[in-house]
Amino acid sequence: MSEGPDLLIERVRSTLREAPGTVPDPRRVAQLLSVVWESPEPSALRRWLDAWRVPSLSGVGATVVAGIALFAGFLTRGAVDERRAPEPFAATGSQTGEFPVQFASATLGETAPVLTQFVLDDAKAQRVSLVGDFNDWAAGATPLTRLESGVWTVSVPLPPGRHVYAFLVDDTLLVTDPRAPKSGDADYGREGSVVMVFAR
């Protein structure tokens, strides 16, 4: 057997020797030592767990950690590809009056996503979201923020290329961008707006 049991025996012996005013019963000591000595060698899993030095969690704690982790994973699902470094961007479209305004990356090259700002002036709307080929036309996936002026806006990183989009107002009304050229729609018969995105 390894050094483990010997060290344990020594600790038992020294404890018994140092105990004031007690006379150990030799039979009890022998019995204890024989139990320790003859105990079966722990399994590989048990030895690995014994060697593991991470604080344990209670049943409730473990459940909470697992729940939080699953929730975080659910919230961030599908977000990996869109996480690109947003800096450093320089506004270039606003000076030329082009809409939607594009903020081009100065360092990430021709294929890097370009932060593109969309604007809709609709003070009466309660909710506005951006739908297009870049977000699978998913209603509510890209909500716009309402400014005090009643103008709605959102900036999203888009891959370079031609994109078709529209605004979804109050979850039901699909409207085109009055600032952008229109796109025909042979499939569904409802035109959208077009934005050409590229690194400037």
Added chain:
Amino acid sequence: MSMHRRVLTLVSLALASVSAVPALAQGPVVLPIADAKARVAVEREIARAAARGLPVQPLIAKAMEGVTKQATGERIQVAVASAAKRLEQARTLLAPSTSVAELTSGADALAIGVPGAMLKQIRAAWPVERSVAMPIDVLTELVARGIPARHALEQITVLMARGATPSQIASLGTSVQADVAAGLAPDAALEVRARGVMSLLPSPAAAAASAPSGQRRP
């Protein structure tokens, strides 16, 4: 530390590791098409496309576009089937390109009426390792603005041959967009803007001298 607690902690951390990878947390795509029969048909169409090696994301986007535009299930089914067909045509025309961006751009060009032979010409204008998604997108946009496809293709392929970058070619598209919106005739807008981009490029001799051997043209 009890064995029970250690196992619990291990399981929690394993779950945390798995859920930290968002892609793994995603379930199968569920298309919110109200018409159950159409939904099954669309899902089958997408599965068939996947089996043929076509990218399914553009097809899912096409189906979702129909949902958002409140199209009937039958119309969504037809639109997705047409989109799959165009993707397959684009793959043939743009071979050996297989990137999703190029196939999607090619399919969009076909949808707007760009002849398939023109996609082949654009593919041939650049080496195969270089994406032609942007030139195709610009061709599509120019045709959408009312410029004859042949005229637009001619200008784009000249720019490609002269060493224009995708951004320079894209700027041609946006400039023409703005000019047409301002009232300029589409053909005139293309001519003047193509000259503008051309003026930024090195002379043909200099471009040929600086281009890698695979890009040199006779």
